[in-house]
Each structure stands twice: as C-alpha cells, then as structure tokens.
Amino acid sequence: MAEITASMVKELRDKTDAPMMECKKALAEADGNMAKAEEILRIKLGNKATKAASRVAAEGIVAVHLSPDARLGSIVEVNCETDFVAKNEDFQSFATRLAALVTQHNPPDVETLLHLPFDGATVEERRKALVGRIGENIAVRRFARLEAKGRLASYVHAGAKIGVLVDVAGGDEALAKDLAMHIAASKPIALSREQVPAELIQRERDIAVAKATESGKPAAIVEKMVEGAVQKFLREVTLLGQPFVKDDKRTVESLLKEKGASVAGYVLFVVGEGIEKKQSNFAAEVMAQAAQAAR
Numbered sequence: 001m002a003e004i005t006a007s008m009v010k011e012l013r014d015k016t017d018a019p020m021m022e023c024k025k026a027l028a029e030a031d032g033n034m035a036k037a038e039e040i041l042r043i044k045l046g047n048k049a050t051k052a053a054s055r056v057a058a059e060g061i062v063a064v065h066l067s068p069d070a071r072l073g074s075i076v077e078v079n080c081e082t083d084f085v086a087k088n089e090d091f092q093s094f095a096t097r098l099a100a101l102v103t104q105h106n107p108p109d110v111e112t113l114l115h116l117p118f119d120g121a122t123v124e125e126r127r128k129a130l131v132g133r134i135g136e137n138i139a140v141r142r143f144a145r146l147e148a149k150g151r152l153a154s155y156v157h158a159g160a161k162i163g164v165l166v167d168v169a170g171g172d173e174a175l176a177k178d179l180a181m182h183i184a185a186s187k188p189i190a191l192s193r194e195q196v197p198a199e200l201i202q203r204e205r206d207i208a209v210a211k212a213t214e215s216g217k218p219a220a221i222v223e224k225m226v227e228g229a230v231q232k233f234l235r236e237v238t239l240l241g242q243p244f245v246k247d248d249k250r251t252v253e254s255l256l257k258e259k260g261a262s263v264a265g266y267v268l269f270v271v272g273e274g275i276e277k278k279q280s281n282f283a284a285e286v287m288a289q290a291a292q293a294a295r
Helices: 006-016 020-029 034-052 089-105 110-114 123-134 173-186 198-214 219-237 252-259 282-294
Strands: 059-066 072-080 139-147 151-157 162-169 247-251 262-270
Touching: 006 020, 006 034, 020 034, 059 089, 059 151, 059 162, 072 089, 072 151, 072 162, 072 262, 089 110, 089 123, 089 139, 110 123, 110 139, 139 162, 139 262, 151 173, 162 173, 173 252, 173 262, 198 219, 247 252, 252 262
Parallel strands: none
Antiparallel strands: 059 072, 072 139, 151 162, 162 262
C-alpha cells in the first residue's frame, strides 16, 4: 500500500475543499492515486450534498453589495440549517461574494446565478463543495438588484438576519442610512398605499366589518369605524405612512418632504421569512447521535 503523506493530503484538500480526514481516507482507498482519490471525494461530496438538500434550510444570512458610486447594488439571502453555520466565515464569504456577483452580472434568476463562473468553477459547484465541507444544506434562496434613480443606501441588522437596500433621491447620506434602518426596524410591506396588494386591504376591511358589526352601532357609525380601521392599517404597513423610528411625531413622508427627498424603491429581506421551520428536540437529537456513534 502506498504511503499517504501530509503533502498529499494537503494537495487533495486544496483541490476539493474536503475535510483532511476525508482526504486521507480517499487517498488510502485509492492507494495514493491522486486522480482516483479526487474522484472518490467528488462522489462523496455529491452524495453528501444530495442528502443535505432534503433538509430544511431556514437559517442563514442576508448579504449586501454596493458599487463604489452607490448607483448599483444587490442583496442576497443564503440559507443554511443552523445559526451556528450562519456564523461560519466561509459561509459568510460565499454569501458576500454572491452579492457582488449579482451586482456585476445582473442574472435574471437564481438558476442563472448558480451557473455563473465562480473561483474556477460555477456558483453551484462551489455551493456543493461548501455543503460537503460544512455538512449542512446550503441554499441560495433569492436576490434583488437595484439600479438607483438617486443613490443607494444599505443596512444589515441582527446578525445579518435582516437586510435592506433603499434608493433615495435628494437628501444626504445620513438620511438615506436612517431610512434603511427604519425599514429594517418597521418592516413596511409597501412604499405607498397604492402599492399595497388589494387582497390585503380587503382582508383587513372584512376583519374590520366583522368587529364593527359586533358593536351593535348604527350602520353609518359602523361604516366610519371600518374606514378608520383600514386607514390605520395602511399607515402601519406603508413606508411613507409609518411614524419615523427616530421621531415618531412625524411620518416618513413628512420627513422626506422636509428634506426635499423621495424614495424610489427599496428591498427588504428577512432570513427564513415564509419558510416553514422544522421543530426539533435538541436533547433527543444529541442522544440519537450518541447512540448511532456507539453502534
């Protein structure tokens, strides 16, 4: 049997990004043949990625990238299974570089992004290699790219769990940053009333009608109560209608008028939003893993 040296293990690790012990096992299995060992690892990494892909990835981070002139910017959400991996430097670097790639290439969708060149391979190949190295499912969930009518500002909050890109015309850099922070904190669903989906407004109206009707008040009063509830809802969920987080005595709309500025658009990503998270018993998982190791 061929001797497996440390330099051979390092060379194989550099080629595949696989853990050192896996590289050593593959070289031993291949009797020191580097090409065969690499093939063995590629198969193992692929299998590992396939198994991991069936697991829910609802943790992760949001990464943002801006061009030097702040006229172009991108925001991406990359998911993993645990918050522990979300703090991994390689995982974070992957997400950050993806945001830059979106800014540079402007892919139309995630599938196109996954096939872009990335470190001598493709994004998808590097994603699979990262899955193999870390051992968790990793998914590029979504991205957005903005071309500013004014100037872009960004904000990433809460361990990169919330990310914002906002396009502000007029005002100054401090105002744009404050608006990005406001969006992260208040999470508006639309810029203005006109952009709130009709079905959401109707849902709130139906709820308000049901509540007002139970009051037993005259129809004219009920109508006013319903309209008041709908208007309150629209103020709460639209950026322009919300009280500004740094001064709740005025709305974002009045702040913008005061500063001679306007918001052309924004993107808000919250990690895992809309993903059904698996509820697990951590103690039971640890015991199960210990029992498996003992067997």
